[in-house]
Amino acid sequence: MILTNAQIVLANEVIKGTVVINEGVITHIDHGNVSLPGAIDCHNSYLTAGMVELHTDNMEKHFTPRPGVSWPAIQAFKVHDAQMISAGITSVFDAVSVGDVIEGSERLNNLSRMVDALNESRERGLTRADHFLHLRCEVSHKDTLNNFQALLKQTPVQLVSVMDHSPGQRQFAKMEKYREYYQGKYKLSDAEMDAFITRQVDASQRYSATFRESICATCHELNIPLASHDDATLEHVEESDHFKMVIAEFPTTAEAANAAHSKGMSVLMGAPNVVRGGSHSGNIAAHELASAGVLDILSSDYYPASLLESAFSIAQLDNNDYDVPKAMNLVSLNPAKAAGLNDRGQIAVGQKADLIWSTLKEDHVHIEQVWKNGQRAF
Incomplete structure (x- = not known):
């Protein structure tokens, strides 16, 4: 699974880019977006650790x-x-x-x-x-x-x-x-x-x-x-x-x-x-x-x-x-x-792909999707 066009919240910084997941584990974190078929576009919203x-x-x-x-x-x-x-x-x-x-x-x-x-x-x-x-x-x-x-x-x-x-x-x-x-x-x-x-x-x-x-x-x-x-x-x-x-x-x-x-x-x-x-x-x-x-x-x-x-x-x-x-x-x-x-607990290579895609809507944070071990749970 590929999540792209995201504001990826790492332990010490936020980068705009792409996260690649394989068999429930984060395998790559890259700056920049991809346009591969099947990649999930996070629409420049936050991607944070579960x-x-x-x-x-x-x-x-x-x-x-x-x-x-x-x-x-x-x-x-x-x-x-x-x-x-x-x-x-x-x-x-x-x-x-x-x-x-x-x-x-x-x-x-x-x-x-x-x-x-x-x-x-x-x-x-x-x-x-x-x-x-x-x-x-x-x-x-x-x-x-x-x-x-x-x-x-x-x-x-x-x-x-x-x-x-x-x-x-x-x-x-x-x-x-x-x-x-x-x-x-x-x-x-x-x-x-x-x-x-x-x-x-x-x-x-x-x-x-x-x-x-x-x-x-x-x-x-x-x-x-x-x-x-x-x-x-x-x-x-x-x-x-x-x-x-x-x-x-x-x-x-x-x-x-x-x-x-x-x-x-x-x-x-x-x-x-x-x-x-x-x-x-x-x-x-x-x-x-x-x-x-x-x-x-x-x-x-x-x-x-x-x-x-x-x-x-x-x-x-x-x-x-x-x-x-x-x-x-x-x-x-x-x-x-x-x-x-x-x-x-963090978005890093080798960590569980427990992730939240959320959007700030004025003073409220709205959860779009949640993944557990790389599988969509919400």
């Missing part, structure tokens, strides 16, 4: 599309997969929670269903994107360690993040934001919310430190990359560095982000944060970290279509040095490297 998503919980909403409604697992997973590939995300780390902040939640009820559907869909060749398993370990939940250990015996795990969503720290350092979020989510009265807060603080004190230590030790033994979550202080970053975490997911302050970046951790922020202009929890905005030069990775988190949009948004801002190649690395090359995937 995106690599490290932390999305998009899958779970399809398993329970409404409260009390359990959707057939394979169908739910296929809809999730289609949504990811249509957004230009060709490699997906599906983040599933092995603990939660509330007992009997749909998230916990769907845990085994989601993991089984992911594995079965891969085995049956039902996926358009490549899918990997990311375990989100809520260390303040009493069942997290048992769930984590059980899953490791059942299925390969490619990424683990360690988090504690108890009130008064990290993502919810501001108690009013914690109350607003969980009282709205679970429809709790003031008295019920007070009891909820007491339970969460107690659970964190009981389990978090021990579970964090055990989970990280296991990941080191198995060479599974580790990510911190919602680091807010220098002490949090020192703890993450102690546990040799390679990714700092969603740091909540500039102080934590700068410290993590200086220690060699890849700072990951949410693409919805970029599109919306800030954090829904009142924490640091991703574009502020871009201005400081410490933004390394973007994740679509809960909204797949935000990922490509956010990269071009970062590139268009005046107060940072992220041009189009550097901004696209936030969603392709950098996450691929952080996760140990060396065969994708």
Whole structure:
């Protein structure tokens, strides 16, 4: 396959030219256009590497599309997969929670269903994107360690993040934001919310430190990359560095982000944060970290279509040095490297032909086509 007349976004520059693909791999990248029969004319629009998503919980909403409604697992997973590939995300780390902040939640009820559907869909060749398993370990939940250990015996795990969503720290350092979020989510009265807060603080004190230590030790033994979550202080970053975490997911302050970046951790922020202009929890905005030069990775988190949009948004801002190649690395090359995937994430000879053809239409980026391993997937 030949793609020509494209603005080809390489790791460090944009060139106008042609990309040649053979058996799913990029074999040539040439300046200039060709007029060979069968060549696909990209009409001078962007050709970028397929995106690599490290932390999305998009899958779970399809398993329970409404409260009390359990959707057939394979169908739910296929809809999730289609949504990811249509957004230009060709490699997906599906983040599933092995603990939660509330007992009997749909998230916990769907845990085994989601993991089984992911594995079965891969085995049956039902996926358009490549899918990997990311375990989100809520260390303040009493069942997290048992769930984590059980899953490791059942299925390969490619990424683990360690988090504690108890009130008064990290993502919810501001108690009013914690109350607003969980009282709205679970429809709790003031008295019920007070009891909820007491339970969460107690659970964190009981389990978090021990579970964090055990989970990280296991990941080191198995060479599974580790990510911190919602680091807010220098002490949090020192703890993450102690546990040799390679990714700092969603740091909540500039102080934590700068410290993590200086220690060699890849700072990951949410693409919805970029599109919306800030954090829904009142924490640091991703574009502020871009201005400081410490933004390394973007994740679509809960909204797949935000990922490509956010990269071009970062590139268009005046107060940072992220041009189009550097901004696209936030969603392709950098996450691929952080996760140990060396065969994708950039347009280069020998790399997987995971590609996006997109057009800028005023302030919006429109995806024309997506290829996975050289085969059109969207």
